[in-house]
Amino acid sequence: MSCAHGLVSNESIFSIDASSLAFGPGAVAEAGAQLAALGARRVAVFTDPRVAKLEPLAVVRASLAAANVDFELFEDCHVEPKDVYLTDAVAFAREGRFDGYLSVGGGSAIDTCKLAALYATYPADLLAYVNAPVGEGRAVPGPLPPHVACPTTSGTGSECTGIAVFDLRERNIKTAVASRRLRPTLALVDPTFTKTLPSEVVAASGFDVLCHALESFTARRFDTRARPASPGLRPMSQGQNPWSDLGSREALRLAGTFFVRATLDASDAEARAGLSWAATLAGIAFGNAGVHLPHAMSYAVAGLVRDYRAPGYPDHGPMVPHGVSVIVSAPSVFRATSATGPARHLEAAALLGADVHGAGPEDAGEILGRHIERLMQRTRVPLGLGALGYTGADLDALARGAAVQRRLLDNAPMAVDEARLRELFTGAMRYEGESRS
Numbered sequence: 014m015s016c017a018h019g020l021v022s023n024e025s026i027f028s029i030d031a032s033s034l035a036f037g038p039g040a041v042a043e044a045g046a047q048l049a050a051l052g053a054r055r056v057a058v059f060t061d062p063r064v065a066k067l068e069p070l071a072v073v074r075a076s077l078a079a080a081n082v083d084f085e086l087f088e089d090c091h092v093e094p095k096d097v098y099l100t101d102a103v104a105f106a107r108e109g110r111f112d113g114y115l116s117v118g119g120g121s122a123i124d125t126c127k128l129a130a131l132y133a134t135y136p137a138d139l140l141a142y143v144n145a146p147v148g149e150g151r152a153v154p155g156p157l158p159p160h161v162a163c164p165t166t167s168g169t170g171s172e173c174t175g176i177a178v179f180d181l182r183e184r185n186i187k188t189a190v191a192s193r194r195l196r197p198t199l200a201l202v203d204p205t206f207t208k209t210l211p212s213e214v215v216a217a218s219g220f221d222v223l224c225h226a227l228e229s230f231t232a233r234r235f236d237t238r239a240r241p242a243s244p245g246l247r248p249m250s251q252g253q254n255p256w257s258d259l260g261s262r263e264a265l266r267l268a269g270t271f272f273v274r275a276t277l278d279a280s281d282a283e284a285r286a287g288l289s290w291a292a293t294l295a296g297i298a299f300g301n302a303g304v305h306l307p308h309a310m311s312y313a314v315a316g317l318v319r320d321y322r323a324p325g326y327p328d329h330g331p332m333v334p335h336g337v338s339v340i341v342s343a344p345s346v347f348r349a350t351s352a353t354g355p356a357r358h359l360e361a362a363a364l365l366g367a368d369v370h371g372a373g374p375e376d377a378g379e380i381l382g383r384h385i386e387r388l389m390q391r392t393r394v395p396l397g398l399g400a401l402g403y404t405g406a407d408l409d410a411l412a413r414g415a416a417v418q419r420r421l422l423d424n425a426p427m428a429v430d431e432a433r434l435r436e437l438f439t440g441a442m443r444y445e446g447e448s449r450s
């Protein structure tokens with residue numbers, strides 16, 4: 014929009030895309046009644062082979078039956094979904110003529126469900142709705158049928174966002190569709206479902222929570238963008254704003270209190286419930302602010318993996334769990350971005366439990382970076398890209414892979430080009446954890 018002098022004016026408005034959710038023990042048992050109230054009579058249920066055998070799916074089945082909602086099950090959602098699996102998911106959704114959707118599982122099941130509902134409702138080539146420049150970036154044409162999302166890991170926050178990520182094998186990168194229309198109609202979060210998660214899954218998904226909150230909290234401010242020509246063009250990833258700050262701060266405080274406990278002790282119900290609530294709050298925050306560099310870089314880290322196999326996850330070949338692919342670059346990134354907002358970086362470190370006594374603005378990046386490294390060491394995740402099998406020979410490809418994630422890079426608090434990304438990846442090659450202190 015131009016002002017009276019013909020100059021482009023800055024954004025002065027932030028918007029709140031509220032997530033509709035119910036949180037607490039027993040929430041998923043209400044799935045059938047909630048879908049019936051949304052007018053659904055024939056529902057597609059998306060889950061993965063592991064969750065299909067566990068309590069959450071049994072609860073969903075009983076709930077749908079009790080509400081007289083007809084359903085069919087698609088249990089072939091895979092961790093870090095690949096385009097080839099999506100084809101099957103879309104075919105299932107299209108042929109079933111469903112009027113409602115339910116996802117139960119981690120972010121991959123929820124994202125697969127979002128994409129299946131989209132491409133079954135508005136058929137198009139896979140790349141049509143994918144963010145530019147990887148895809149065409151076409152707008153989702155209209156509303157989607159109701160989708161009730163039931164997360165079983167405390168991490169992705171996908172139940173609160175309009176973003177769906179998948180692995181584009183032909184380009185060896187992860188990419189995403191982002192649209193408000195993809196946001197689930199309702200999220201049902203039962204924190205007791207996380208009690209059976211392996212420690213490695215809690216660690217990886219917990220670091221995803223941490224990064225959602227940290228990146229939302231340190232993203233470029235919403236009022237540094239140009240004002241859109243119309244309200245509909247205001248991006249979902251609008252940058253750091255007063256609403257997202259509420260969720261980010263509380264998610265960081267909860268993660269600082271509960272993350273290590275929840276990872277190391279499956280019987281610590283208070284910690285696992287606390288981390289679930291942190292995941293939900295961080296999901297709300299990044300659904301309104303957007304993430305930036307660690308997530309942009311994670312897409313290349315996950316996409317270019319050669320032979321790393323993740324303990325605690327089903328072994329379908331080399332794979333870096335999303336949360337690990339994100340956190341591995343985070344210390345390097347926050348050391349670099351701290352100069353754009355030292356007070357925020359220091360506050361984030363303090364919320365996460367770091368000792369910031371006597372620290373000045375110039376110390377902020379090092380304190381936050383080192384505290385994240387300690388958390389990585391205490392929760393036993395790989396300490397740097399080297400531990401995932403990457404070497405200096407991979408730096409160019411990693412930087413190239415991250416440089417195409419324009420939506421995320423544009424949300425960073427500083428300008429980055431491919432050369433800068435290479436430097437950030439170089440800084441992420443090795444960390445030393447506690448031994449540095």
Ligand SMILES: [Fe+2]
Binds near residue numbers: 169221308335339
């Ligand atoms: Fe994430």
